[in-house]
Amino acid sequence: MNTAPAIYLDAMATTPCDPRVVEAMLPYFHEQFANASSTVHAPGQCAYDAVASARRTIASCLGAQAEEILFTSGATESNNMAILGAARANTGSRRTILTSAVEHRSVLEPCQMLVSQGYTLKTIGVDNQGRLKHDELQQALGDDVLLTSIQMANNETGVLQDIATISRLAKAAGALVHVDAAQTAGKIPINLQALDVDYLSLSAHKFYGPKGIGALFVRREAAAHLGPIMGGGTQERRLRPGTLNVPGIIGMARACELALADMQNEGKRIGTLRNLLENLLMEKIPELITNGDRARRLPCCTSIRFAHTDAAGLMLQVPHVAMSAGAACSSGSSEPSHVLLAMGLDTDEASRSLRLSLGRFTTEEDIRSAAEAIAEGYEMMSLLTGVGA
Numbered sequence: 001m002n003t004a005p006a007i008y009l010d011a012m013a014t015t016p017c018d019p020r021v022v023e024a025m026l027p028y029f030h031e032q033f034a035n036a037s038s039t040v041h042a043p044g045q046c047a048y049d050a051v052a053s054a055r056r057t058i059a060s061c062l063g064a065q066a067e068e069i070l071f072t073s074g075a076t077e078s079n080n081m082a083i084l085g086a087a088r089a090n091t092g093s094r095r096t097i098l099t100s101a102v103e104h105r106s107v108l109e110p111c112q113m114l115v116s117q118g119y120t121l122k123t124i125g126v127d128n129q130g131r132l133k134h135d136e137l138q139q140a141l142g143d144d145v146l147l148t149s150i151q152m153a154n155n156e157t158g159v160l161q162d163i164a165t166i167s168r169l170a171k172a173a174g175a176l177v178h179v180d181a182a183q184t185a186g187k188i189p190i191n192l193q194a195l196d197v198d199y200l201s202l203s204a205h206k207f208y209g210p211k212g213i214g215a216l217f218v219r220r221e222a223a224a225h226l227g228p229i230m231g232g233g234t235q236e237r238r239l240r241p242g243t244l245n246v247p248g249i250i251g252m253a254r255a256c257e258l259a260l261a262d263m264q265n266e267g268k269r270i271g272t273l274r275n276l277l278e279n280l281l282m283e284k285i286p287e288l289i290t291n292g293d294r295a296r297r298l299p300c301c302t303s304i305r306f307a308h309t310d311a312a313g314l315m316l317q318v319p320h321v322a323m324s325a326g327a328a329c330s331s332g333s334s335e336p337s338h339v340l341l342a343m344g345l346d347t348d349e350a351s352r353s354l355r356l357s358l359g360r361f362t363t364e365e366d367i368r369s370a371a372e373a374i375a376e377g378y379e380m381m382s383l384l385t386g387v388g389a
Contacts, residue, residue: 007370010322011359012155012183012301017251018208018360024254025210028247036244037235047246054253061256062200063191064217070236071249074214075182076106078201079149081216081229081240082178083110086147086199087119088227094146096120098175100132100161101342107149107180108338120144128344129293130159137166141173149178152190156339156355157292158183158301167196176225182206182214186259187298188267198222204248208360209255213248216240270358271299273367277356278302280371285378291340291353305345305353309381314354317377321370324355 008016028050036051038044052066059066072078083097099111101123115121122140125133132150141148148170153160167177178199181190186207192200200217204210218226218239226239233241259266281304282288291303306314311325325337336350345353358367 006320006322007366007373008322009356009358009362009366009370010324011362012158012206012355012357013324014205014211015208015359016361017205017210018255018258020258021209021251021254025247025251028250032246036246037233047244051244051246051249054249057253058215058256061260062185062217063193063195065220067237068192068217068220070216070218070240071244072214072216072240073212073245074205075104075180075201075203077240078199078203078214078216079104079106079178079180080110082199082201082226083107083147083149084113084229085226085239086176086178087114087117088229089225090146092146094144094175096122096142096144096146098122098124098137098140098145098148098150098170100124100126100150102126102130102154102156102339103149103151104155104180104182107151111149119146124150126342130154130157130291130339130343131293131296132161132166134162134165134169138169141169141175143174145170145173145175147176147178149180151180151182152184153181153187153298154292154339155183156337157303157343158298158357159292160184160188160296160298163195163197171196176222183298186255187263187300189263192217192219199226204252204255207255207259210248210251213245213252215252266360267299270360270362273358273362273364274299274302274356276364277358277367277371278304280368281374284371284375291343291345300359301355301357303340303353303355305349306378308352308385309378310351311354312351314374314377314381317380318373321373324357325351325353 032046034043034047036047039048055069056066059069097111097119111121124136150166152163170177177197179197180201182203185202198219203214228239230241235241287307289305291305336347340350
């Protein structure tokens with residue numbers, strides 16, 4: 001068994017909770033533990049006030065108003081709330097949903113669910129760099145479109161979409177705009193005062209906050225166009241019933257503060273390390289190819305493709321390097337990445353691709369060690385298969 005220390009290069013799947021976030025959360029587990037809805041007594045009011053303060057902090061970090069932030073269990077729930085909730089509230093003639101071929105499954109599956117309710121789903125393609133085809137989007141937009149749901153950054157390639165242009169086109173057609181920002185929040189600036197979207201999803205565990213907490217931004221003017229998809233309580237303006245996760249909310253707010261405080265420097269540092277990783281790997285494996293638009297992507301992510309080696313087999317050769325062959329939500333599936341297929345790769349090419357994603361605690365030593373281990377694993381796989389050796 002390989003006893004080398006683990007190197008974590010799967011930060012797009014999840015990030016470790018920052019110790020400063022844990023410290024902020026701890027009192028709300030055992031000292032200030034009251035239900036934030038129980039405001040008839042002092043402990044409950046204390047919890048309510050803490051949630052209100054956290055809501056203001058998160059809103060400020062995003063350029064939003066506090067009342068526009070609704071707490072959820074994470075981006076998957078937020079995506080479902082936005083898509084299914086918009087359909088639930090819809091009483092008009094708009095019965096078409098637009099999304100892209102490279103969305104996370106927590107967007108694609110709710111959209112597909114609406115087809116059984118009589119909606120039309122139109123899927124907009126991407127080019128071979130993973131960029132949305134704006135001409136296709138503009139052609140699909142009409143007075144029948146209720147909602148467009150497009151991600152800000154792809155969860156496999158890190159490719160960034162031009163949300164400002166997408167939103168402008170959709171709004172001109174009278175459609176609501178939902179953005180899945182799970183992979184961008186905490187990594188690059190998001191200013192919702194400047195970004196004209198109606199709904200935006202995020203998840204704390206993607207930016208060093210706790211798992212099980214996220215938020216849905218609901219622009220004040222768009223709140224009337226969103227209906228609840230669950231019942232049972234008055235929390236979160238009756239749109240998301242259930243006892244609030246006070247420790248998680250406190251942790252999410254602290255994680256937002258920390259991410260915003262050093263976002264520019266951290267982005268540069270991580271981007272430099274990502275570039276170093278790519279360069280080292282390409283020196284050792286000249287036939288290596290990157291998937292997606294290298295000029296417009298998150299600084300933390302690279303999607304690489306090998307000429308001959310199956311990614312799953314390579315990962316088994318270097319188990320101490322945590323990396324992924326695709327999205328974490330699909331890691332148990334044997335199907336090829338729908339994202340890479342949408343970009344024009346064939347099944348074999350998709351199966352030879354790896355996602356490597358760096359984070360706050362990644363060091364240069366990690367990068368150099370990982371590149372060496374991956375190259376050695378590639379050489380071993382080449383010898384085992386007799387291809388490319």
